[in-house]
Amino acid sequence: MNNDALASTLTVNLGCQPGQRIALLTDDAPFASPDDELPDRIALARAFEAVAERLGMAAQVVTYPATGQSGAEPPESVFDAIYPEGFVPFATGKNLMRALLQKQLDDDGQAVLGAWLETQTPRFDAMLVLSRFSLSHTRFRNLLTRYTPLRAATMPGVEPFMFDGVMTADWPAVAQRSIAVARLLSRASSARIESAGGRILTCSLAGRTGLADTGIIDQPGGFGNLPGGEAFIAPLEGTA
Structure with missing residues (x-):
């Protein structure tokens, strides 16, 4: 162990x-x-x-x-x-x-x-x-x-x-990268996802904020899943 x-x-x-x-x-x-x-x-x-x-x-x-x-x-x-x-x-x-x-x-x-x-x-x-x-x-x-x-x-x-x-990851580094990607998502106006088979999905991200799941849960009332290390955003409804 x-x-x-x-x-x-x-x-x-x-x-x-x-x-x-x-x-x-x-x-x-x-x-x-x-x-x-x-x-x-x-x-x-x-x-x-x-x-x-x-x-x-x-x-x-x-x-x-x-x-x-x-x-x-x-x-x-x-x-x-x-x-x-x-x-x-x-x-x-x-x-x-x-x-x-x-x-x-x-x-x-x-x-x-x-x-x-x-x-x-x-x-x-x-x-x-x-x-x-x-x-x-x-x-x-x-x-x-x-x-x-x-x-x-x-x-x-x-x-x-x-x-x-x-779970042996460098968590401070993971947190920094998660936050950086969340900032990129916040600045983006749209998303384009293309599958290996050539199918394409586009949607608007206008006005939406990216969030970071850093894997660091050290504040009172904090909550998260482990392992963390991701950033996510919700697309604008009706724009896909």
Whole structure:
């Protein structure tokens, strides 16, 4: 196991410092490519835990049964373990917990939960999600990073070999390149995409801003997927 890559994920990608608290969250879905040292995701979370503690951080591993699909909310036990103490009783008392778990929470309900979260002390400074199925676009993740200072990195589908490959990247250099490409996208007025077969797609980028996914998630309330290192932009609707 490349412990240097694990340490870099914590200290560079997530900006964790000694004394900070980090949640290491994973489901129990098997790896596609397990190895003898890391037979499953829980073993990977434990490896991160050992590295974090060696670096002077307070780490906690939280596991849950795989949801079976990306975007599904994790079970109530995960909210209870990660969110500020008292969240589940509060949400249940407001008749919002079931709606939250079933992805039926409306804007008014979110506002109630958000207002409560803003007054609470977070349990963790950072969260690293090592699950097979993505929690990136869930209310679980969104409420945490929107209403608390916790920063979160998700690695859906993470495999052990990534820590001998892509996660050993020079992340400051990756960030610089991502930002540079995002600036180019912001200055562009149109895009032209041509396939190997000669098909051409054009669209307008007028008035749109390029965004960089740098792989550096070190600010309060920050969120991103790892590995990062890309820039993206939304074309103007109706111009393709």
